[in-house]
Amino acid sequence: xxxxxxxxxxxxxxxxxxxxxxxxxxxxxxxxxxxxxxxxxxxxxxxxxxxxxxxxxxxxxxxxxxxxxxxxxxxxxxxxxxxxxxxxxxxxxxxxxxxxxxxxxxxxxxxxxxxxxxxxxxxxxxxxxxxxxxxxxxxxxxxxxxxxxxxxxxxxxxxxxxxxxxxxxxxxxxxxxxxxxxxxxxxxxxxxxxxxxxxxxxxxxxxxxxxxxxxxxxxxxxxxxxxxxxxxxxxxxxxxxxxxxxxxxxxxxxxxxxxxxxxxxxxxxxxxxxxxxxxxxxxxxxxxxxxxxxxxxxxxxxxxxxxxxxxxxxxxxxxxxxxxxxxxxxxxxxxxxxxxxxxxxxxxxxxxxxxxxxxxxxxxxxxxxx
Amino acid sequence: xxxxxxxxxxxxxxxxxxxxxxxxxxxxxxxxxxxxxxxxxxxxxxxxxxxxxxxxxxxxxxxxxxxxxxxxxxxxxxxxxxxxxxxxxxxxxxxxxxxxxxxxxxxxxxxxxxxxxxxxxxxxxxxxxxxxxxxxxxxxxxxxxxxxxxxxxxxxxxxxxxxxxxxxxxxxxxxxxxxxxxxxxxxxxxxxxxxxxxxxxxxxxxxxxxxxxxxxxxxxxxxxxxxxxxxxxxxxxxxxxxxxxxxxxxxxxxxxxxxxxxxxxxxxxxxxxxxxxxxxxxxxxxxxxxxxxxxxxxxxxxxxxxxxxxxxxxxxxxxxxxxxxxxxxxxxxxxxxxxxxxxxxxxxxxxxxxxxxxxxxxxxxxxxxx
Numbered sequence: 248x249x250x251x252x253x254x255x256x257x258x259x260x261x262x263x264x265x266x267x268x269x270x271x272x273x274x275x276x277x278x279x280x281x282x283x284x285x286x287x288x289x290x291x292x293x294x295x296x297x298x299x300x301x302x303x304x305x306x307x308x309x310x311x312x313x314x315x316x317x318x319x320x321x322x323x324x325x326x327x328x329x330x331x332x333x334x335x336x337x338x339x340x341x342x343x344x345x346x347x348x349x350x351x352x353x354x355x356x357x358x359x360x361x362x363x364x365x366x367x368x369x370x371x372x373x374x375x376x377x378x379x380x381x382x383x384x385x386x387x388x389x390x391x392x393x394x395x396x397x398x399x400x401x402x403x404x405x406x407x408x409x410x411x412x413x414x415x416x417x418x419x420x421x422x423x424x425x426x427x428x429x430x431x432x433x434x435x436x437x438x439x440x441x442x443x444x445x446x447x448x449x450x451x452x453x454x455x456x457x458x459x460x461x462x463x464x465x466x467x468x469x470x471x472x473x474x475x476x477x478x479x480x481x482x483x484x485x486x487x488x489x490x491x492x493x494x495x496x497x498x499x500x501x502x503x504x505x506x507x508x509x510x511x512x513x514x515x516x517x518x519x520x521x522x523x524x525x526x527x528x529x530x531x532x533x534x535x536x537x538x539x540x541x542x543x544x545x546x547x548x549x550x551x552x553x554x555x556x557x558x559x560x561x562x563x564x565x566x567x568x569x570x571x572x573x574x575x576x577x578x579x580x581x582x583x584x585x586x587x588x589x590x591x592x593x594x595x596x597x598x599x600x601x602x603x604x605x606x607x608x609x610x611x612x613x614x615x616x617x
Numbered sequence: 618x619x620x621x622x623x624x625x626x627x628x629x630x631x632x633x634x635x636x637x638x639x640x641x642x643x644x645x646x647x648x649x650x651x652x653x654x655x656x657x658x659x660x661x662x663x664x665x666x667x668x669x670x671x672x673x674x675x676x677x678x679x680x681x682x683x684x685x686x687x688x689x690x691x692x693x694x695x696x697x698x699x700x701x702x703x704x705x706x707x708x709x710x711x712x713x714x715x716x717x718x719x720x721x722x723x724x725x726x727x728x729x730x731x732x733x734x735x736x737x738x739x740x741x742x743x744x745x746x747x748x749x750x751x752x753x754x755x756x757x758x759x760x761x762x763x764x765x766x767x768x769x770x771x772x773x774x775x776x777x778x779x780x781x782x783x784x785x786x787x788x789x790x791x792x793x794x795x796x797x798x799x800x801x802x803x804x805x806x807x808x809x810x811x812x813x814x815x816x817x818x819x820x821x822x823x824x825x826x827x828x829x830x831x832x833x834x835x836x837x838x839x840x841x842x843x844x845x846x847x848x849x850x851x852x853x854x855x856x857x858x859x860x861x862x863x864x865x866x867x868x869x870x871x872x873x874x875x876x877x878x879x880x881x882x883x884x885x886x887x888x889x890x891x892x893x894x895x896x897x898x899x900x901x902x903x904x905x906x907x908x909x910x911x912x913x914x915x916x917x918x919x920x921x922x923x924x925x926x927x928x929x930x931x932x933x934x935x936x937x938x939x940x941x942x943x944x945x946x947x948x949x950x951x952x953x954x955x956x957x958x959x960x961x962x963x964x965x966x967x968x969x970x971x972x973x974x975x976x977x978x979x980x981x982x983x984x985x986x987x
Contacts, residue, residue, distance in 0.1 A: 313935075317935055454909055455932035456934070458932050514679065516683070562826060582826070595907060595971035595973075
């Protein structure tokens with residue numbers, strides 16, 4: 248993956264710079280990624296033990312019945328098959344995050360969900376069964392790209408499918424994500440050392456239609472990687488407003504594509520201003536995604552960085568008003584119900600999101616720096 | 618609400634019997650209900666403070682913008698309006714649970730979600746905006762009732778709309794729920810001392826379409842209460858398998874109606890056997906609801922009662938096989954996608970459930986007692 252730094256380099260640099268000139272938040276984040284991985288393994292082991300305990304304590308009739316309905320020879324089989332999935336996932340995770348094995352500290356926060364989300368996001372971005380979600384989230388963005396080669400920014404690039412698809416079309420892409428774990432995973436997929444097999448849902452034992460829905464494997468990627476396209480991509484793992492809010496990045500891009508990114512903002516006004524900063528007049532900001540306002544500053548970084556304690560949970564109407572206040576004219580806006588984000592295609596419990604999709608055109612009002 | 622004990626009496630008895638002959642689990646549960654209420658108030662205050670802090674720390678431009686997009690005179694207005702909703706809800710909750718003010722102990726578990734769920738369930742059961750959910754969950758059950766008067770059991774009756782609707786049709790209903798908070802709330806609604814006004818979603822500040830979606834009020838009930846029907850209902854707050862698994866309740870009912878109940882089971886085989894016990898041969902078990910397996914024994918009651926440590930998360934296929942194994946013939950089974958449970962009608966994030974609906978006919982195979 249071309250230019251500099253590559254996704255893995257970005258991850259390594261972010262982690263390696265523990266004592267260097269990184270913001271406190273980034274160091275804390277890298278620490279938490281390491282911890283998340285450790286917690287995932289721990290939680291998975293606990294979960295397997297919990298299942299084993301439950302099954303072991305059944306009466307004779309119940310034991311016989313649960314083996315019969317599942318077609319298992321022994322009650323241990325259910326837990327063992329999940330443990331195999333965890334093992335498979337840990338193999339992959341250790342490979343993509345070789346430098347993130349031993350967390351420097353323990354914090355009392357459930358972080359394993361980040362690893363589960365990473366595996367789901369890889370499925371969304373790079374597996375055949377993610378195609379429906381990519382159609383909802385990425386297709387409306389890609390169709391706004393001009394035919395001539397242009398400079399595209401993809402903030403919140405995550406596990407990287409959108410930035411890759413844009414590069415394949417011949418554009419120059421700069422992509423950014425605070426989550427180094429996702430960047431490393433993106434790198435593993437596109438570096439193409441062979442197909443990756445994971446079991447993203449192996450711990451999701453509820454809401455199953457069929458016995459083995461949760462332990463099905465998913466293979467990545469679902470396409471042949473275009474190595475030439477990668478030379479047109481550069482990626483970094485820095486905090487978005489810091490990396491793109493300065494004069495250095497002023498009018499550096501023709502188009503900004505955001506998918507499920509706006510609602511990661513602690514302060515959405517700062518995101519809007521930053522996007523205004525990087526776009527040249529007439530440039531386009533195209534967005535898809537929910538308004539779940541996922542950023543959890545209190546949990547993530549309590550007291551360590553005042554900037555991240557805020558989370559402004561605007562409604563759709565308020566957000567549209569904020570975007571069009573100063574630097575943008577809204578060209579198109581649309582509410583799209585029935586959308587999915589990192590959903591398990593086979594589960595009986597889905598999260599049904601209404602996406603806020605819009606195209607905003609940058610006007611010529613200047614951005615002032617603080 | 619007739620026969621004995623009434624829902625409020627059941628709640629009072631459950632709580633009052635702290636040192637009496639209740640199972641440990643029930644005592645712990647009543648304690649947790651008290652704590653949940655305290656936690657709800659605490660969490661709500663924290664949430665309001667969090668919002669106030671976030672808004673207070675904004676820059677001048679952001680402060681001006683957030684007031685402009687919301688149409689507020691000051692940044693405090695958003696938090697104050699939520700605080701008013703909490704106040705309204707606490708008034709109602711204190712009224713229905715006068716004996717549950719001071720928890721005897723503090724536990725380090727997030728319990729406030731139970732209060733949020735109670736308010737949502739009241740909306741589902743008794744507000745006009747719950748009608749769509751009642752159509753999905755209760756209508757398929759009610760339509761299986763015979764025209765002649767019969768004895769109906771409603772396990773997991775929650776805030777009580779299903780048992781009430783069945784009684785209005787002229788049947789004799791016995792209803793059961795482990796959650797005394799819900800029973801007390803049901804009693805408050807049907808005792809009819811005037812309409813109840815709550816703001817069930819006032820803390821749900823994310824995923825809003827419009828500025829005031831979260832602080833809209835909901836009025837209960839949406840119908841005139843038929844006091845005669847109440848004389849045909851009796852309610853109790855005991856654990857289901859203990860209350861109905863004995864010879865005393867053998868063949869006591871013609872029909873069992875379960876909505877979102879099966880997946881509350883720690884051990885679903887015990888639920889199946891208990892339902893088999895109470896139904897006379899030829900009697901019907903009619904079910905709607907998801908397979909989310911909500912019972913969290915480890916959190917709820919770790920180590921205090923071995924029975925509750927189990928949770929068997931069967932898939933749909935396995936559950937159907939378990940039900941038809943011995944005591945039931947499945948007459949109809951259907952998977953119904955796109956269903957809702959306690960959903961906020963106005964949110965941009967919904968949980969989309971596939972319901973498992975079935976009618977099972979009790980055969981003549983006897984149930985053996987342990």
